[in-house]
Amino acid sequence: MAKPVSIEVWNPSGKYRVVSTKPMPGTRWIRLLTDQDCRVEICTEKKTILSVEDILSLIGNRCDGVIGQLTEDWGEVLFSALRRAGGKAFSNMAVGYNNVVVGAANKYGIAVGNTPGVLTETTAELAASLSLAASRRIVEADQFMRAGLYDGWLPHLFVGNLLKGQTVGVIGAGRIGSAYARMMIEGFKMNLIYYDLYQATRLEKFVTGMSLLAFSIYNCISGLVSSYGEFLKANGEQPVTWKRASSMEDVLREADVISLHPVLDKTTYHLINKERLAIMKKEAILVNASRGPVIDEAALVEHLKQNPMFRVGLDVFEDEPFMKPGLADMKNAVVVPHIASASKWTREGMATLAALNVLGKIKGYPIWSDPNRIESFLDENSVPPAACPSIVNAKELDDCITYCSCIPQPQPAE
Ligand SMILES: NC(=O)c1ccc[n+]([C@@H]2O[C@H](COP(=O)([O-])OP(=O)(O)OC[C@H]3O[C@@H](n4cnc5c(N)ncnc54)[C@H](O)[C@@H]3O)[C@@H](O)[C@H]2O)c1
Numbered sequence: 001m002a003k004p005v006s007i008e009v010w011n012p013s014g015k016y017r018v019v020s021t022k023p024m025p026g027t028r029w030i031r032l033l034t035d036q037d038c039r040v041e042i043c044t045e046k047k048t049i050l051s052v053e054d055i056l057s058l059i060g061n062r063c064d065g066v067i068g069q070l071t072e073d074w075g076e077v078l079f080s081a082l083r084r085a086g087g088k089a090f091s092n093m094a095v096g097y098n099n100v101v102v103g104a105a106n107k108y109g110i111a112v113g114n115t116p117g118v119l120t121e122t123t124a125e126l127a128a129s130l131s132l133a134a135s136r137r138i139v140e141a142d143q144f145m146r147a148g149l150y151d152g153w154l155p156h157l158f159v160g161n162l163l164k165g166q167t168v169g170v171i172g173a174g175r176i177g178s179a180y181a182r183m184m185i186e187g188f189k190m191n192l193i194y195y196d197l198y199q200a201t202r203l204e205k206f207v208t209g210m211s212l213l214a215f216s217i218y219n220c221i222s223g224l225v226s227s228y229g230e231f232l233k234a235n236g237e238q239p240v241t242w243k244r245a246s247s248m249e250d251v252l253r254e255a256d257v258i259s260l261h262p263v264l265d266k267t268t269y270h271l272i273n274k275e276r277l278a279i280m281k282k283e284a285i286l287v288n289a290s291r292g293p294v295i296d297e298a299a300l301v302e303h304l305k306q307n308p309m310f311r312v313g314l315d316v317f318e319d320e321p322f323m324k325p326g327l328a329d330m331k332n333a334v335v336v337p338h339i340a341s342a343s344k345w346t347r348e349g350m351a352t353l354a355a356l357n358v359l360g361k362i363k364g365y366p367i368w369s370d371p372n373r374i375e376s377f378l379d380e381n382s383v384p385p386a387a388c389p390s391i392v393n394a395k396e397l398d399d400c401i402t403y404c405s406c407i408p409q410p411q412p413a414e
Pocket of ligand 1: 095096097116117119123171172173174175176177195196197198261262263264267268289290291315316338339340341
């Protein structure tokens with residue numbers, strides 16, 4: 001028998017019981033649920049990571065849906081319990097869902113939601129911050145100042161790497177990887193090399209401007225510039241270049257700053273290992289704001305020890321919340337506690353999208369047609385569309401699913 005956990009209850013007489021395993025930022029997500037006849041129970045246990053037993057206790061005998069976190073193990077045990085309790089939906093408050101065994105959810109007919117779109121820029125900005133902090137040794141220099149060690153300007157004091165005109169490498173050029181690439185190209189005029197299983201068409205278009213044909217016609221007619229590279233040239237600056245690499249190794253060999261943005265799955269586990277670290281430039285910067293196990297962290301610690309000019313910026317770790325032995329001692333590592341999506345706007349938006357995923361399944365709403373275009377769900381001044389913003393196993397659960405059009409539909413009044 002699982003022991004009870006502490007909860008806070010909103011709208012106790014609500015018809016549908018929705019559980020959130022953590023308090024989440026903002027109050028709009030609570031209001032959206034309670035306005036639609038949900039009783040909302042928020043777990044207020046002090047411990048950071050809930051066990052499967054804790055969550056079983058939260059689910060109890062009757063539960064319509066759960067909003068959970070990426071630190072929880074959602075598999076056979078929890079999905080079968082949610083099914084027994086009459087549940088229809090689970091939503092991660094995250095875009096990544098490597099903590100969820102989607103096959104188990106399918107087996108019990110539970111919809112699995114995630115929250116893409118609202119994290120993209122915030123996460124990319126953190127990756128850009130880590131790139132800057134590592135290349136300009138900001139954290140080391142800050143610690144030096146606070147320790148009272150600064151006794152005057154010196155030519156060699158905290159010399160780091162210049163970004164302008166260098167090459168940024170992106171591995172996994174999806175939503176976040178592409179947004180990060182744009183920031184580094186626009187902000188620091190870096191050249192781009194990327195590796196992804198698929199072509200990052202929108203990113204390429206941004207750097208190139210438009211197709212070559214349209215480009216030349218446009219230039220002939222207007223005499224204007226049409227790509228970011230041309231724009232720089234017209235301003236007397238070196239144009240940026242871009243390349244899609246045919247192998248990840250090409251990115252590792254050529255780039256001065258490399259940022260990792262793939263999903264975590266079997267193909268990306270320990271993508272960066274001892275052998276691949278060895279082919280990177282000795283003074284390269286490596287950034288990871290994807291998932292910890294994408295890097296073999298023990299191999300990374302060894303590499304940092306052997307190569308003091310190689311620097312790393314890490315938001316995520318292989319065995320969170322722990323770091324591999326030795327990492328905390330490395331001056332050439334900047335480490336932050338998984339805060340890439342931690343802007344107020346993003347975290348409140350994630351909470352809203354997760355709540356609407358669960359609410360939508362409870363109410364039988366269709367799935368939104370484009371989970372990347374979720375602005376209408378986040379607009380505080382209007383009623384969100386009657387749709388589930390993003391359900392990752394929609395197809396597996398229902399072959400005849402009706403996808404919602406992009407035109408926002410007001411929710412029916414109860
Ligand atoms: N640190 C954080 O707080 C934080 C926040 C948001 C997202 N994330 C992580 O970032 C990941 C990416 O998010 P996104 O929204 O950009 O997802 P996305 O699906 O848009 O992009 C992921 C990209 O990785 C590529 N990819 C998959 N396997 C690959 C491989 N073997 N080699 C190279 N590329 C590969 C895909 O083709 C895709 O383009 C998420 O899955 C999540 O794990 C972390």
